[in-house]
Every structure is written in C-alpha cells, then in structure tokens.
Amino acid sequence: MLDLYSVLGVKPDALEDDIRRAYRSAARRLHPDVNGHPGAANQFRDITAAHEVLTNLTERVKYDNKRRQIGTERPYFTLRVTPSARALPALNETQVLYLLIELVPDPTIDRSTTSTPLNLTLVIDHSTSMNGVRLERTKVAAHRLIDQLADSDILSVVAFSDRAEVLVKAAPMTDKNAAKTMITTIQAGGSTKIYEGLQAAYDQNRRYAGKNFANHIIFITDGRTYGDEAKCLTLAERCNEEGIGISAMGIGDEWNDVFLDQLAGITGGTSQYINSPNVVQRLLDERLRSLGQAVAERVTLSLAPDPDVIIENGFRLSPSAQPISIESDPVPIGQVLAQLPTSAIFTLQLPPLTEVGTRSLIRFAVEGDILWDRRTNYRLVADISLEVLTNPPIEEPPRIILDALSKLALYRIQQKAAEAAARGDIREATRKLETVATRLLAGGHTELANIAMAEARRLSSTHAISEEAQKALKYGTRHLLLPSEE
Amino acid sequence: MKVCPYCAHSNREGILFCEECGQVLYTEQGAATSTKRLPVGTGGLSAKGGWGTARFNQSATIMLHIRDNPSPIEVKPQQETILGRYDGSSSSTPTIDLTPFGAYENGVSRIHAAIRRGEDTLTLVDLGSVNGTHLNGQRLIPNQPRVLRDGDEIRIGKLVCHVFFKTSS
Numbered sequence: 247m248l249d250l251y252s253v254l255g256v257k258p259d260a261l262e263d264d265i266r267r268a269y270r271s272a273a274r275r276l277h278p279d280v281n282g283h284p285g286a287a288n289q290f291r292d293i294t295a296a297h298e299v300l301t302n303l304t305e306r307v308k309y310d311n312k313r314r315q316i317g318t319e320r321p322y323f324t325l326r327v328t329p330s331a332r333a334l335p336a337l338n339e340t341q342v343l344y345l346l347i348e349l350v351p352d353p354t355i356d357r358s359t360t361s362t363p364l365n366l367t368l369v370i371d372h373s374t375s376m377n378g379v380r381l382e383r384t385k386v387a388a389h390r391l392i393d394q395l396a397d398s399d400i401l402s403v404v405a406f407s408d409r410a411e412v413l414v415k416a417a418p419m420t421d422k423n424a425a426k427t428m429i430t431t432i433q434a435g436g437s438t439k440i441y442e443g444l445q446a447a448y449d450q451n452r453r454y455a456g457k458n459f460a461n462h463i464i465f466i467t468d469g470r471t472y473g474d475e476a477k478c479l480t481l482a483e484r485c486n487e488e489g490i491g492i493s494a495m496g497i498g499d500e501w502n503d504v505f506l507d508q509l510a511g512i513t514g515g516t517s518q519y520i521n522s523p524n525v526v527q528r529l530l531d532e533r534l535r536s537l538g539q540a541v542a543e544r545v546t547l548s549l550a551p552d553p554d555v556i557i558e559n560g561f562r563l564s565p566s567a568q569p570i571s572i573e574s575d576p577v578p579i580g581q582v583l584a585q586l587p588t589s590a591i592f593t594l595q596l597p598p599l600t601e602v603g604t605r606s607l608i609r610f611a612v613e614g615d616i617l618w619d620r621r622t623n624y625r626l627v628a629d630i631s632l633e634v635l636t637n638p639p640i641e642e643p644p645r646i647i648l649d650a651l652s653k654l655a656l657y658r659i660q661q662k663a664a665e666a667a668a669r670g671d672i673r674e675a676t677r678k679l680e681t682v683a684t685r686l687l688a689g690g691h692t693e694l695a696n697i698a699m700a701e702a703r704r705l706s707s708t709h710a711i712s713e714e715a716q717k718a719l720k721y722g723t724r725h726l727l728l729p730s731e732e
Numbered sequence: 733m734k735v736c737p738y739c740a741h742s743n744r745e746g747i748l749f750c751e752e753c754g755q756v757l758y759t760e761q762g763a764a765t766s767t768k769r770l771p772v773g774t775g776g777l778s779a780k781g782g783w784g785t786a787r788f789n790q791s792a793t794i795m796l797h798i799r800d801n802p803s804p805i806e807v808k809p810q811q812e813t814i815l816g817r818y819d820g821s822s823s824s825t826p827t828i829d830l831t832p833f834g835a836y837e838n839g840v841s842r843i844h845a846a847i848r849r850g851e852d853t854l855t856l857v858d859l860g861s862v863n864g865t866h867l868n869g870q871r872l873i874p875n876q877p878r879v880l881r882d883g884d885e886i887r888i889g890k891l892v893c894h895v896f897f898k899t900s901s
Contacts, residue, residue, distance in 0.1 A: 330748060339733065342746035595744070643748060643758060655754035677876075681739075681753045684873060 407436025
C-alpha cells in the first residue's frame, strides 16, 4: 500500500487545508503543462491520486482505517540523498549540483537464512569463436551454478549461434544431472545472432515469470551481433515491463560493449567484461548470490526535477558501475542487496538562482518488490530542497561524493578519448589518453596507467585504436568506482 | 565560472572535477579563503598561500624576476615566447635568451619552454627539455600546457624565476 501522506509530504493528522496546499505546491512543480519531464508526469499521477483520496472525507476515513490495520510497516530499506553542497550560492549563472542516492537496507534484515526463489535462464553463445577454453570454462561454470540452485528454483538453458536451441526447458531443478548432461553436449559452431538467443530465453523465462520469483536472464557471449540490435533492445524493454532482468557477460575483446551495456541497462541489470575465461565462474557465482539474497527486487527510481532543473547524467556506482539512461522514467535499478550498498550519482544543472531562501530541486520516488516478505510495490519518496544564500560558507564537499566523482572523472575522460578516436581525431584522443594516464598514476593505479600510456603511444603511431586496450580502460576505470572488496 | 588551473577549460560553478581533464577544482576555493601562512622555501619548494589571477589582458606585459638578478626582464608576450639558451651555433633561436643569467650552468636547454598566449590567459609549456620545467614546484609533463598565474614560480632547469603580470592601465 502506498503511503498517501508521505507522497504529499504531510502529517497523517493534517487538516484538509494543509493537504490542499501541499497538493497545489507539488502540482505547480509537476503538472505536465509546466514540466515536460517524464518523471514529473509519473509523480504527478501519484500526488493527484493521493489528493483525491485524502480530500474526500469518506475515502480518507476508509484509507485511515486500512492504514491502522496494517500498522507501522518495517522499513525494508531507506532512501538517503547526499548533495555535494549543503547550501547553494545565489548566482546569476547556471551551476551544477551533484546528488548521491543510496538505498540502504534495514540492518535488522538477515537474508542469509532464506533465499529468494529464482527463475533463471542461462543463455550461452556457442559460436565458432567460443571454441576451446572459453566454452569449456563456461560449461564448468554452468555446472557449478546448477549445483548451487535449490530444488524449487526454476532453470532454463538456451544455447545459440545463428539460431537458438532450448537445451533445458524452464522447470523446477529436480533433475540436476539431466540439465548438466545437456550442457555438456554444447559444441561450438556458427556465428553470433544475439536476438535469436534472447528471444528463446525470453520465451522460456516468461513461463514462470511472476511476482513470486526473481526472474533473470544471464547472457554469456564473445561476439558482436549484426543488424538485430534494435530488435534486441525492444525485447529488453518488454522483459523489463514483465519484471525480467538481464545480465550480460562479455568474454574477450570482440563483443559490442556499448550494445550489451544498453541491453542490460534497460532492465537495471549489469554488464561485465571478462578478460579471461577463468573468471566466468566467479562472476556467475557472484551473480547468483546477489540474485538469491536481494532485499528488494525490480527496484525503480523515478526522478522528477523541477521544471527549470536539468538532469545531465546519472551513473550507478554500486553494486555495479555503469551509466544510467535517464531518457525514460522510471529508471530501473535492479535489486537492493543486503551486503553491498546500492548507490548512484546524478549531475543536475540548476538555473541562475537569484532569490535567497529555500529552493525545491527534485523529487525522487523509489519502488520495489520485497519477495521474501511477499510485499509488492514498497515505496519511498524524497523531496530535495536546499537553502540558497548570498554567501554560503565554503566547506569541503562530502568525502563519499569526492571519491566517486574523482574516479568517475577518469572514466569520463577515457570515454572522451574513445569518442575522439572513433571520430578520427587522433590528436585529441592521444591527449585525453595521456591525461587519463597522468591521473591514474597520481591515484596509484599503475597497471591501468600503463595501459593508457601504451594505448596513447600506439594511437599516435598507428592511428588506430586497440579494442582490447579500450575495453580494459573502460571497464578498468569503471571498476575503480566499486567499493573495494573486503 | 571556474577556470581549470591545469587545462584552462571553463567549468560551470559547482563542478568539482574539471570536465575536460579531471583536475580537482574544489581545493582552489578553500585555499583562497585560507588565512594560514604557509612557510616559503622549505625543502627546495616554494609554497604559496593562494593563487594569483590567471587573467591576462591583451595589453598586459609580464615581468620575469630571475633569482639573484636585481633587474627583472619585461616581456611583451607573443603568440609563442620561447625560453632557452642561444649558443651561437644552433639554427633555432629562443625569443628570450637566458645565457646572461647562467643558463648553461643551470641546465637550461636550447629550446626549453614556451609561454603561449591564449584568449585571456597565458600557458606555460615544457618543450621536451632535458632538465625539465617546474611550475610552483611541480614538474611539467612535456608538451602539456598549464595555465600561468600572476606570481607563479617557474623553474627552468635550475634557474628559478617569478612571473608577475603588469597591466598598463
């Protein structure tokens, strides 16, 4: 049940006048006539619904009774927002503000004893290039994954190259040996057509897909797909609508990283770079553990900036580091994990602020399903306002934001270098790579710095980028953002 | 607006890391309001309490105070002003010849460094010298320009000089 009082930001004993006032001030910021942002439209629907119930006396009494019956709900997780500055300077020019969003699970929740029922589909690329150690390691990793599943978990396995083949039909994992045998039979051959594999995986997964399961497709590939990217993305959208997550793992250097990022990002899933077939198993283990022990599933974040505030970009920091697509709303976040923090950072551009006083900036609404407690659509709202002062005290921004941004800066320059190289602007790309190397060295990341230096040298002499170095840099700088292990 | 001290890119207010080069921008603000006096000349480096302006008008000139020399050199910066040592034989001539100031003994290269003119700023760039160029105690990476500010200390090989902007208004 949605807490209508918190949606409007009023107390449960608020008078009708207060409720109307709260609605009007929120509507001035979110109404589609003044605010074109899709998040504003989403949240405007919420405040309108809350306003309708709470200003109708009979409806409000009914709602209050229901609310009393449920009693106070345990907070499964909380939403914490940290701005880069506590007060904003009054300025006649645009300024930038960073917001760090954290979803913090309730510390009393112990997820090690119970596991979320899984509905898992494993998709394995068996094109010719997978031949040898890549395919063998993937098979071993898949066997381990099967061993770790509970009897009640659902598993399906799809192998694909030019066309897809369903090796294990979606069913409870009662006969593990049969499934393992089927995986052993996979032979390498053919080219990579991701859409074929994804379509078959979707058909299998949706048989059990429902609110009671953590539905997930894990995709392992080493190649590029040609011409069917758009179809894949449309299918990923449908998966997201039906509550099916997608994680992508790319082995080697040939695969299309931008595409797989996009594909996984649509559902709030992750994409990972696997430079050595040996790590397939570790990553699959990690993925399985995080799927089984999530505090919340199918978490989405809706962002409704004030009409004159622009969200420039968003970047997920943890549990995986990757850019967030902010074009549509709500943004899929995937899961809230028990052990690892879930966080993201957003860059806002604020208009010239000439008036001193409290200034509203953006509203956040988070929604997710708590599967292990049979609670769907658990929801939190946060409305962010800051003080605008003529001369705000100068203070150091929060450590946590500085840390994230300093590493994010590296990732972004590295991206600019890649973009410049793709444009054919070799001079600019070389210069950016040298800057990345300098910064990496200063930060003590010698290995990555050497890769960047070598790539800069390579680029200036051969005028061609190396796919391998580019991926190593992209995922290496991203990896820096993750909380250090142990 | 905040101008990056490293690459001279203009960043919007509130940006904490330069959007072009990733340089930290927020410490500058803190240092400008600091009232702590930092010791000067300790450990061979000179520390400063704050930054001078990076703004350099079209009509301005620079005064180059070379250590242990009573009279500064006044320079009207051109598009590129090359600092170095003329040895009579090489084909390239520096714009400012540092030979009278003990360039040879102090390890100044023939073509050592350059001061370049930006739109409203000056940058200092090391041109691949043997003994390096230091700006406020930090060694420059060859061919990567850094913004020059009023009052900066530059070290050309072992030759230490201070740069002051002189606005003729």
